[in-house]
Amino acid sequence: MAQLLFIIIIVILVADFGLERCLAYLNIKQSGKELPSVLRDIYDPEKYLRQQNYFRTNSRFGMLTSSFSFIVVLIMFAFGGFSWVDGLVQQYIQSPVWTPIIFFGVLYFANDIISIPFEWYDTFVIEQKFGFNKVTPKLFVLDKLKGYGMTLVLGGGILFVIIWIYTLTPTYFWLLAWAVITAFSLFMTMFYSQIIVPLFNKQTPLGEGELRTEIEKFAAKTGFKLDNIFVIDGSKRSTKANAYFSGLGSKKRIVLYDTLMDKMTVQEIVAVLAHEVGHYKHKHTLINFLITMPYTLLLFFAFGFILQSDAFAQALGGTVASFHLNALAFSILYSPISLVLDIAMNVLSRKFEYQADAFAARYGYAPELQSGLKKLTATSLGNLMPHPLYVFFHYSHPTLYQRITKLS
Numbered sequence: 001m002a003q004l005l006f007i008i009i010i011v012i013l014v015a016d017f018g019l020e021r022c023l024a025y026l027n028i029k030q031s032g033k034e035l036p037s038v039l040r041d042i043y044d045p046e047k048y049l050r051q052q053n054y055f056r057t058n059s060r061f062g063m064l065t066s067s068f069s070f071i072v073v074l075i076m077f078a079f080g081g082f083s084w085v086d087g088l089v090q091q092y093i094q095s096p097v098w099t100p101i102i103f104f105g106v107l108y109f110a111n112d113i114i115s116i117p118f119e120w121y122d123t124f125v126i127e128q129k130f131g132f133n134k135v136t137p138k139l140f141v142l143d144k145l146k147g148y149g150m151t152l153v154l155g156g157g158i159l160f161v162i163i164w165i166y167t168l169t170p171t172y173f174w175l176l177a178w179a180v181i182t183a184f185s186l187f188m189t190m191f192y193s194q195i196i197v198p199l200f201n202k203q204t205p206l207g208e209g210e211l212r213t214e215i216e217k218f219a220a221k222t223g224f225k226l227d228n229i230f231v232i233d234g235s236k237r238s239t240k241a242n243a244y245f246s247g248l249g250s251k252k253r254i255v256l257y258d259t260l261m262d263k264m265t266v267q268e269i270v271a272v273l274a275h276e277v278g279h280y281k282h283k284h285t286l287i288n289f290l291i292t293m294p295y296t297l298l299l300f301f302a303f304g305f306i307l308q309s310d311a312f313a314q315a316l317g318g319t320v321a322s323f324h325l326n327a328l329a330f331s332i333l334y335s336p337i338s339l340v341l342d343i344a345m346n347v348l349s350r351k352f353e354y355q356a357d358a359f360a361a362r363y364g365y366a367p368e369l370q371s372g373l374k375k376l377t378a379t380s381l382g383n384l385m386p387h388p389l390y391v392f393f394h395y396s397h398p399t400l401y402q403r404i405t406k407l408s
């Protein structure tokens, strides 16, 4: 049984890497194709060359990083690396709760540290070369340290509670753990903007001026409160622009990047905001949350069942069932199912984007949204011709071409 599980794990890892490489290859081939006429005004020939160069640079870099991590993970699984780390941790700590936490902590930090050179190169070489980067080495280090602190407190805390529940009651673990995770994610959905975002960015209420006046006019028509609109200092890290909707109920907010302000006209920003209000009006955050609930229940049910099996630990070179080795084996064996669910969530998310676009169009913002989306893509040197299969697997938003066509 353990032997079979081991083989399945290796097959899944190789198949997943193969699939991702195929999709990336198709995407690169597609990017060189001739543009449809509605997209030709986005880049002038010189800028289009620059975009192609940026896209290819990123694709090559993605190939390098994913191959590197694939090899590391494969070696760890194939040569019992995880049971070796387990043995190392057990030399110092033998506790049903703390051994798994330290085990995952060691893996998290080891993984993070070996990926630092890649992140550094991406930020200070690639993004820098194409004029996007605003991160200083000091900010890079500071962000890393804050990220570690957050993982220690939040990740460590939630892991502690989950494992502790398992030691109390393996039988009802799945139900209780699910309840804890659901409550935690509800809390994070509500308070993410107030607790997490301020650690990294400054959010300020929309200031007086033409933009505020125009937004006020629009907000009055739709009943969206103006004090839920914030401007974030995205320019601290990148020149790329964005906007998003987050939160639930009274904690909802629309966040506009300050980088939008100098790239778009007032009407285009209102159009982007109208799109975000569309997400709110159609209750997309709530629907996403409600869909995730039964899915996580199923996940924990399967997980609770597998936690007691010795074979899962043995597949990674262990001897008897242990929370962390079983969890690790489970995470790989479950990944084909989560791949299918991720695709389903992306299909739904793309549907939501069309709904939000249609909402903006209903208020007469279709032309401004079209030109606004074009500018957003142009300023981030976005890829105009992704491969349909790549879109199907990975895109949470429809392509620019699809959105513009639908808005016409």
Ligand SMILES: [Zn+2]
Binding pocket: 275, 276, 279, 353, 356
């Ligand atoms: Zn959207």
